[in-house]
Amino acid sequence: MSAATTLPRLLDGADPHGGAPLGAHLDHHGLETLDVDAAWLVREVERAGLHGRGGAGFPTATKLEVVGHGRRRAVVVANGSEGEPASAKDALLLAQAPHLVLDGLQLAAAATRAGDAILCIKHGARDAQAAVARALGERAASGRDAVYVRVVAVPDGYVSGEESALTHLLNGGRAVPTTVPPRPFEKGVDGRPTLIQNVETLAHVALIARYGADWYRALGTAAEPGTALVTLGGAVERPGVREIALGTPLAALVAHGGGDLARARGVLVGGYFGTWLDAVAARSATLDGGSLRPLGASLGCGVVAVLPDDACPVAETARIAAWLADQSAGQCGPCVFGLAAIADALASVADGRAARDLAAASRAGARRARPVGGRRGKRFEDPLARVRRWCGDVAGRGACRHPDGAVRLVASALRTFEADFEDHLRHGPCSACARPSALPLPRFDGRPLEAVA
Amino acid sequence: MTVLAASTSVTWTLTRASGAVSLLLLTAAFALGIADVARWRSRTWPRFAVDALHRNLALLALAFVGVHVLTTIFDKFVSIGLVSAFVPFSNSYKMLWLSLGAIAFDLFLALIVTSMLRRRIGLRLWRAVHWAAYACWPVALLHAVGTGTDATRPWMLAIALGSSAVVAAAVVARLAHSGFGPRTGALTR
Amino acid sequence: MSRGDLRVRVDPIACTAHGLCAELLPERVRLDDWGYPIVDDRPLPPELVAHAKRAAAACPTLALLLPPADGQRARSVPPPGRGRAGAASR
Numbered sequence: 001m002s003a004a005t006t007l008p009r010l011l012d013g014a015d016p017h018g019g020a021p022l023g024a025h026l027d028h029h030g031l032e033t034l035d036v037d038a039a040w041l042v043r044e045v046e047r048a049g050l051h052g053r054g055g056a057g058f059p060t061a062t063k064l065e066v067v068g069h070g071r072r073r074a075v076v077v078a079n080g081s082e083g084e085p086a087s088a089k090d091a092l093l094l095a096q097a098p099h100l101v102l103d104g105l106q107l108a109a110a111a112t113r114a115g116d117a118i119l120c121i122k123h124g125a126r127d128a129q130a131a132v133a134r135a136l137g138e139r140a141a142s143g144r145d146a147v148y149v150r151v152v153a154v155p156d157g158y159v160s161g162e163e164s165a166l167t168h169l170l171n172g173g174r175a176v177p178t179t180v181p182p183r184p185f186e187k188g189v190d191g192r193p194t195l196i197q198n199v200e201t202l203a204h205v206a207l208i209a210r211y212g213a214d215w216y217r218a219l220g221t222a223a224e225p226g227t228a229l230v231t232l233g234g235a236v237e238r239p240g241v242r243e244i245a246l247g248t249p250l251a252a253l254v255a256h257g258g259g260d261l262a263r264a265r266g267v268l269v270g271g272y273f274g275t276w277l278d279a280v281a282a283r284s285a286t287l288d289g290g291s292l293r294p295l296g297a298s299l300g301c302g303v304v305a306v307l308p309d310d311a312c313p314v315a316e317t318a319r320i321a322a323w324l325a326d327q328s329a330g331q332c333g334p335c336v337f338g339l340a341a342i343a344d345a346l347a348s349v350a351d352g353r354a355a356r357d358l359a360a361a362s363r364a365g366a367r368r369a370r371p372v373g374g375r376r377g378k379r380f381e382d383p384l385a386r387v388r389r390w391c392g393d394v395a396g397r398g399a400c401r402h403p404d405g406a407v408r409l410v411a412s413a414l415r416t417f418e419a420d421f422e423d424h425l426r427h428g429p430c431s432a433c434a435r436p437s438a439l440p441l442p443r444f445d446g447r448p449l450e451a452v453a
Numbered sequence: 454m455t456v457l458a459a460s461t462s463v464t465w466t467l468t469r470a471s472g473a474v475s476l477l478l479l480t481a482a483f484a485l486g487i488a489d490v491a492r493w494r495s496r497t498w499p500r501f502a503v504d505a506l507h508r509n510l511a512l513l514a515l516a517f518v519g520v521h522v523l524t525t526i527f528d529k530f531v532s533i534g535l536v537s538a539f540v541p542f543s544n545s546y547k548m549l550w551l552s553l554g555a556i557a558f559d560l561f562l563a564l565i566v567t568s569m570l571r572r573r574i575g576l577r578l579w580r581a582v583h584w585a586a587y588a589c590w591p592v593a594l595l596h597a598v599g600t601g602t603d604a605t606r607p608w609m610l611a612i613a614l615g616s617s618a619v620v621a622a623a624v625v626a627r628l629a630h631s632g633f634g635p636r637t638g639a640l641t642r
Numbered sequence: 643m644s645r646g647d648l649r650v651r652v653d654p655i656a657c658t659a660h661g662l663c664a665e666l667l668p669e670r671v672r673l674d675d676w677g678y679p680i681v682d683d684r685p686l687p688p689e690l691v692a693h694a695k696r697a698a699a700a701c702p703t704l705a706l707l708l709p710p711a712d713g714q715r716a717r718s719v720p721p722p723g724r725g726r727a728g729a730a731s732r
Binding site: 179335338341 | 652653654655656657658659674675676677678680
């Protein structure tokens with residue numbers, strides 16, 4: 001039995017060939033029994049300072065506490081739907097260390113006195129599904145699980161794994177967000193208090209139950225202890241999923257993956273709902289909230305994607321914005337129309353239409369007007385100013401946080417690459433615009449996503 | 454009440470008059486309802502005005518229909534009881550045309566009651582029942598034309614034809630314009 | 643937050659941009675470029691409560707809500723014209 005005092009922890013004993021079997025898992029982490037005292041576990045998770053790894057970063061102990069004290073018998077859901085295309089950590093964790101996640105799921109069920117457990121896996125993650133099926137078979141044979149685990153495949157889609165969308169799916173509806181309140185932790189699956197936790201978070205819970213909060217805090221920073229899985233992508237030689245201690249310098253991660261920040265235009269941190277950092281900020285940033293928040297960023301779901309210096313940030317942003325607009329569930333006006341309008345405006349800047357309009361307007365003598373409200377403003381309005389205005393209008397007005405994330409990405413691109421955007425606005429596309437995209441933007445038509453790992 | 458019941462010509466006059474007015478009000482409410490769902494507005498007619506007028510005219514129509522039904526019941530010339538106001542084919546007096554009146558009345562009550570309880574019954578049920586408006590108005594018109602003893606009088610013909618023209622115009626306009634408001638076609642549900 | 647605090651909220655999924663709320667409660671609702679309501683969710687002063695209730699009752703899709711400050715579902719509001727204007731929470 002190893003008490004991993006250094007990295008790897010989650011990936012210690014992970015087996016890329018079908019997932020670590022139960023015997024090997026017990027050898028490595030040796031959590032003999034999952035029958036733990038609920039109050040003790042919640043206290044330990046709280047002492048450890050564990051926060052969710054799905055993107056929102058909510059304190060896990062608080063969630064366990066609230067769901068456990070609901071009026072009806074709770075349901076625990078392990079969320080491995082991983083709708084973020086640039087992230088591959090959840091699929092990898094389930095494929096290589098399924099028992100760790102399943103232990104965490106049982107422990108969460110014990111901590112919340114839940115009567116049902118559900119594991120949600122992305123529809124296209126075949127390796128993960130196979131490994132989980134095998135692992136559940138082993139656990140059934142050995143009688144390790146107190147609560148039966150139902151496995152549900154989640155359809156492709158950026159918002160399918162959102163809390164209310166997942167709950168809606170599990171209640172027999174489509175995987176699209178619903179209006180909250182009430183939130184799933186109050187009234188979720190079958191109207192019962194529902195704990196929805198990312199699979200990586202549950203894996204951390206399993207390790208905390210085995211080794212304790214002090215061990216967990218031995219790595220990471222004081223404010224943000226522990227380790228996290230990140231997906232490194234973009235212009236690096238060895239893309240893929242890695243486990244880091246929180247507080248690791250971003251530059252070190254990139255170097256480990258064979259990338260070079262000196263030749264990067266910028267780094268996307270968090271996911272497609274995250275934030276662009278310029279190369280200078282990226283060079284001094286560390287992977288924890290304390291360093292990222294002042295830069296307007298957060299670790300999110302652990303995506304770190306390097307944009308090479310021969311790529312065009314304007315074209316890339318326009319592509320991502322169009323993709324995000326397309327991924328809207330299509331239920332809320334501000335999201336449907338706002339994101340589409342933002343994407344269209346950015347596309348016009350990237351492909352030169354905006355430059356032509358601007359030239360025509362200057363020739364006609366129109367002043368570069370300040371933004372005018374309404375669709376039929378006759379004076380020429382700077383498309384970038386319009387996009388900034390729309391970003392402000394759209395945020396917070398959807399049923400879920402999808403438009404907020406999309407707007408965050410676009411606004412950070414306008415800030416970080418302001419010079420590039422102004423240049424494209426005046427002069428049209430640059431030589432790098434036509435390059436193929438450095439970032440994955442899958443069309444969800446039922447085929448599995450390209451694996452980054 | 455006894456005085457009214459004894460004087461048959463008064464109640465009979467009231468019945469026919471309130472019936473005619475009901476038809477006019479129902480026509481107006483129906484046409485405004487079509488304009489409402491088509492999101493029609495103008496510089497002097499904001500959306501809330503079209504909507505509020507639709508609702509208020511419907512309530513006013515209900516009041517006149519109430520008078521129409523009560524005066525019919527209390528009239529001594531024909532023996533139409535309370536039951537026949539709600540249950541079709543329960544009275545032999547001009548059975549078909551009277552029954553149409555009962556049906557229209559039932560539908561109208563369903564429209565009004567579900568609208569008043571809209572918040573409680575939820576939007577889907579309310580909307581499903583509200584489609585009955587497209588049945589209620591033609592049935593009411595047929596009742597007016599078939600039952601009314603004034604059916605051949607010029608003023609009644611004018612009311613019937615005029616009402617039909619208004620409703621036809623509203624329906625055609627609705628089909629032709631597919632909505633005046635913002636494009637909501639991209640929204641899925 | 644006092645118990646009587648009322649705020650205006652929009653259910654973004656139910657809303658289909660009819661725009662009656664902006665006409666009836668312009669003090670708290672304005673429309674964006676696509677006709678959808680942008681709501682000022684500050685607490686309603688007593689003189690606006692009746693207007694807000696009317697706007698909520700007038701919404702064709704019941705998307706305008708007046709939930710109490712503790713975040714529960716909206717109570718059912720009386721239909722307009724009941725003559726209780728001005729007798730709002732103190």
